[in-house]
Amino acid sequence: MSRSRVLSRRQIEGLIANNQSIVIFDNKVLRLDKWLERHPGGKLPIQHMVGRDATDEIKIYHSAETLPRMDSFRIGYIDGPWVNFEPPISGGIFRPYEGEANMRKCAKTITTTLCPSKTSALPGTDGTCNKKGAPPPCPDAKPPLSSVQDKLDVNQLVTGTLDKFPRSCTQVEFMDLAEQLEIDSDIGRFPSVDPATQRTIINRYRQLHQKVQDDGHYECRFWEYGKECIRYVSIFALSMTALKYEWYMTSAMLLGLFWHQIMFTAHDAGHLAITHNYIADTLIGIFIADFCCGLSIGWWKSSHNVHHLVPNHPAHDPDIQNVPLFANSPMFFQSLRSTYYNFDFAWDRACEIAIKFQKYTYYPVMGIARFNLYLLSWLHLISPRSSNKGTAAWTRPTEILFMACYWYLFGYRLLWLTIPTWTLRVAFVLVSHIITMPLHVQITLSHWGMSTADLGATESFAQKQLRTTMDVDCPAWLDFIHGGLQFQAVHHLFPRVPRHNLRRVQALVRDFCKDVGIEYTIFGFVDGNKVVLSRLGDIAKQVEIMVACQKHNVETGDMSI
Structure with missing residues (x-):
């Protein structure tokens, strides 16, 4: 097959029916089968883009140096605008194509039962979207700022x-x-999810992205991280000083505050938003998350990459899959198959009881949520999911080493050798971990109150992010408390923008929302x-x-x- 030929919609559908990972990027047809297991971000982000125009997703998640490499996966081009298929992982059904001899290998139809969707905006045979929506907003009307x-x-x-x-x-x-x-x-x-309306939003979003780049908002202000580091070191030094003088609970509170603050920078590094270099930012993330905090940055990136692409989708987003403790969607009222964890979240009598009181258990659970992160981190590192190949192969052993160092220093040197009694040890652990509760509240705050509806494959990347994500308003002098997480909607639109620039980008996003009616x-x-x-x-x-x-x-x- 010539790499320069124009492929029809039916031909592309046939390739996907043949279990090929076909993604559209800048009117190019990419076949990512060989890259699926070697992708540093995991294979699930690719699987969620199969059959879709992933131009916006690819450009905002990858550096300018990485984008030219996409051409090596090109098998052809498309002619004209593309209407997304529902990916196989989301229940998409694809027909074999046998119109040409070199396409006859497309011999089977894929249909998955992982997440059957009654609400999918599957295109009709004429390429139009079957899902109807509200008419597009009047260009002169001001979109409501949600009250x-x-x-x-x-x-x-x-x-x-x-x-x-x-x-x-x-x-x-x-x-x-x-x-x-x-x-x-x-x-x-x-706005309506019909392709024409969403295409307008897509074009406006791309203009916004270009302006963000042209205005230099991707450039990291390293002196801001210098000030951050001074604060981190100061808090840690105060904690160790209090520990030396046997002010154990004071030391625990300061250590918890240190974890709370420094993880904001790990979040930035996980998005390659500091140096924009994969190796440098990954090492920064491993040092902070694994060595300083005992949490796997690899686990976080594995789940967080998926979360960003399918935010608030009950079957796909691991960040809202918290049954039996919490449910923020009625879709959890039955056994639901998680495409991330690859198992069923069962719904039973225990769930009915726990969910009944979830608004009262929310803050207590957030207070001890850090213990669950320890468990998820180690489960990730011992699972096949963490066995990266290619350029990311070194990350797993490095993480295991750094996390082992954390437990030696915190578990053995600090808790066992320094604190004299079991009562004080338990109290130290509880206090230091409960202090991080605001971080967990901040993380859930941006999504748990927002929509979990699936409006189908035709919904644009920008509209989906803004529909499912909430920003938190605060004065600039309090930004250090929130660590950039108060700009979650802005961050979801531009995840690689350094957090110290997000307040500036927020003004552009407000204008964008007013312009397109979102x-x-x-x-x-x-x-x-x-x-x-x-x-x-x-x-x-x-x-x-x-x-x-x-x-x-x-x-x-x-x-x-």
């Missing part, structure tokens, strides 16, 4: 509508209605917490309604549930 009350009203409206639904409905009917209500709410509040969600820290707690409470209420439906069906003899 707290509006957000609370949306959540309560869905729950209130479900409460009026007949108790004779089955569990499947209940979940279908809950899912559709959220979809309808988003379709009514955001709602920009930003609340103060307190109001953002109210939105998250409201969402958790509404989901708990929905569980109670569903259980009432189940009891009704049992009492009336309808066992179809």
